Amino acid sequence: MNAFDQSGEHAATILLVDDESINLSVLGQFLTSHYRVLVATGGQRALQLAHAAPRPDLILLDVMMPDMDGYQVITRLKDEPSTRDIPVIFVSVLSSDREEERGLSLGAVDYIYKPCHLSILLARIRTHLELKNARDRLKDHNSFLEAEVKRRHQEIQQVHLQLLQSEKLAAIGQLAAGIAHEINNPIGFVNSNLNTLDGYLRDVFSVLDACCATLAASPVTIEAASQLQELKQQKQLSYLRNDIPELIAESRDGLTRVRDIVQGLKDFAHIDSDDWELGDLHKGLDSTLNIIGNELKYHCTVHKYYGDIPQIYCRPSQLNQVFMNLLVNAAQAIETKGDIDIRTGCDDRAVWVDISDNGNGIAPENLTRLFEPFFTTKPVGKGTGLGLSISQNIVRKHGGRIEVDSELGRGSRFRVWLPIHQELSNREECRA
Numbered sequence: 414m415n416a417f418d419q420s421g422e423h424a425a426t427i428l429l430v431d432d433e434s435i436n437l438s439v440l441g442q443f444l445t446s447h448y449r450v451l452v453a454t455g456g457q458r459a460l461q462l463a464h465a466a467p468r469p470d471l472i473l474l475d476v477m478m479p480d481m482d483g484y485q486v487i488t489r490l491k492d493e494p495s496t497r498d499i500p501v502i503f504v505s506v507l508s509s510d511r512e513e514e515r516g517l518s519l520g521a522v523d524y525i526y527k528p529c530h531l532s533i534l535l536a537r538i539r540t541h542l543e544l545k546n547a548r549d550r551l552k553d554h555n556s557f558l559e560a561e562v563k564r565r566h567q568e569i570q571q572v573h574l575q576l577l578q579s580e581k582l583a584a585i586g587q588l589a590a591g592i593a594h595e596i597n598n599p600i601g602f603v604n605s606n607l608n609t610l611d612g613y614l615r616d617v618f619s620v621l622d623a624c625c626a627t628l629a630a631s632p633v634t635i636e637a638a639s640q641l642q643e644l645k646q647q648k649q650l651s652y653l654r655n656d657i658p659e660l661i662a663e664s665r666d667g668l669t670r671v672r673d674i675v676q677g678l679k680d681f682a683h684i685d686s687d688d689w690e691l692g693d694l695h696k697g698l699d700s701t702l703n704i705i706g707n708e709l710k711y712h713c714t715v716h717k718y719y720g721d722i723p724q725i726y727c728r729p730s731q732l733n734q735v736f737m738n739l740l741v742n743a744a745q746a747i748e749t750k751g752d753i754d755i756r757t758g759c760d761d762r763a764v765w766v767d768i769s770d771n772g773n774g775i776a777p778e779n780l781t782r783l784f785e786p787f788f789t790t791k792p793v794g795k796g797t798g799l800g801l802s803i804s805q806n807i808v809r810k811h812g813g814r815i816e817v818d819s820e821l822g823r824g825s826r827f828r829v830w831l832p833i834h835q836e837l838s839n840r841e842e843c844r845a
């Protein structure tokens with residue numbers, strides 16, 4: 414058998430199925446010079462060869478055969494995924510339109526009457542082999558394209574993930590920059606207070622030294638006493654007496670501020686769990702104002718209208734974070750100069766804290782999106798869009814809620830509702 418065609422390429426394999434050996438021999442001899450030829454004298458053998466290697470590239474199938482006719486063979490071939498795509502040409506003595514139609518409807522690619530002109534048969538075989546090759550190439554291309562689409566899809570997902578990651582990093586970076594700023598501020602004024610105190614102490618000690626010197630040279634003359642008095646006035650001792658405690662108190666405040674911020678950061682990162690305690694919200698509001706007061710004081714006037722509210726069971730430092738976010742948002746909504754009102758009140762079951770401003774207000778279409786993480790209308794570097802989503806989480810864990818009321822151009826009011834008596838489940842959930 415000649416397994417190679419004229420171009421030297423691997424020749425196609427043709428399976429010849431016919432129960433008459435004379436047909437097999439004539440056709441077989443003719444085709445052998447063009448293709449690799451397999452022969453079968455019955456349907457069962459034909460099916461066996463169709464499944465074995467080398468797989469036929471095309472089958473020439475007789476219709477009338479004793480044990481299994483050609484129609485049954487083709488039906489079985491089409492049922493099997495591995496043989497379904499092998500083109501089948503019927504070669505039959507049954508030359509009627511009905512037979513031809515039946516053969517084609519069962520999936521044959523062609524129907525040739527016997528006896529046939531061998532060169533016509535060869536031309537048809539070639540055509541169908543070319544078609545099959547084209548189909549095979551198309552199939553290969555398709556699977557290649559499918560794999561490619563899958564690969565690109567995975568690549569896109571990867572890039573998307575990296576983008577999200579870097580957005581998150583950028584947000585954390587901005588948060589860190591804000592916190593660094595918050596910490597730098599008190600460190601700045603504690604430092605400057607220490608310098609002032611350093612100067613004050615020098616003055617105090619110089620007066621003290623003069624006192625000691627005067628006492629050592631006793632008796633104390635009137636002149637020495639008046640010189641001492643003069644030095645005391647010159648060094649403004651009575652002013653220092655008032656200012657030193659103020660400087661110390663202010664510095665303590667500053668350090669408490671740093672400590673609170675660090676504590677806040679620890680809470681944020683869940684380094685340790687600060688426990689539930691009976692907290693005074695007014696105290697929390699005041700200490701929060703202390704932390705951000707510097708930022709507000711240039712363009713906002715804060716008015717406090719504290720009502721008579723009970724202490725509530727809460728995690729105070731977390732609520733301070735909420736107040737801080739709301740106050741900073743209020744301040745950022747005020748472009749030039751404006752007011753921030755803080756009101757508190759309660760009913761039987763809950764206390765509320767209102768933080769309102771007469772700033773820009775919120776567009777109605779944004780009202781529903783405020784609490785989404787990363788939703789911000791602020792320019793890059795100014796807002797991460799996390800403030801309200803973090804605040805809402807904290808308030809929800811306290812069993813409370815945040816209400817918003819806003820009008821574009823007139824200002825906004827955020828009301829935080831917190832239950833007076835905490836459900837045990839809230840506390841436990843929060844600790845988890």
Ligand SMILES: Nc1ncnc2c1ncn2[C@@H]1O[C@H](COP(=O)(O)OP(=O)(O)OP(=O)(O)O)[C@@H](O)[C@H]1O
Pocket residue numbers: 738742743746770772773774775783784788789790791795796797798799800801802824825
């Ligand atoms: N008092 C307010 N007045 C006007 N708009 C507000 C006010 N509070 C919140 N917003 C709007 O809600 C958006 C989301 O607020 P949120 O505090 O979650 O994020 P942010 O302030 O943009 O960024 P940050 O993470 O720094 O807080 C803001 O960008 C702003 O558009």
Ligand SMILES: [Mg+2]
Pocket residue numbers: 738741742796799800801
């Ligand atoms: Mg904010």
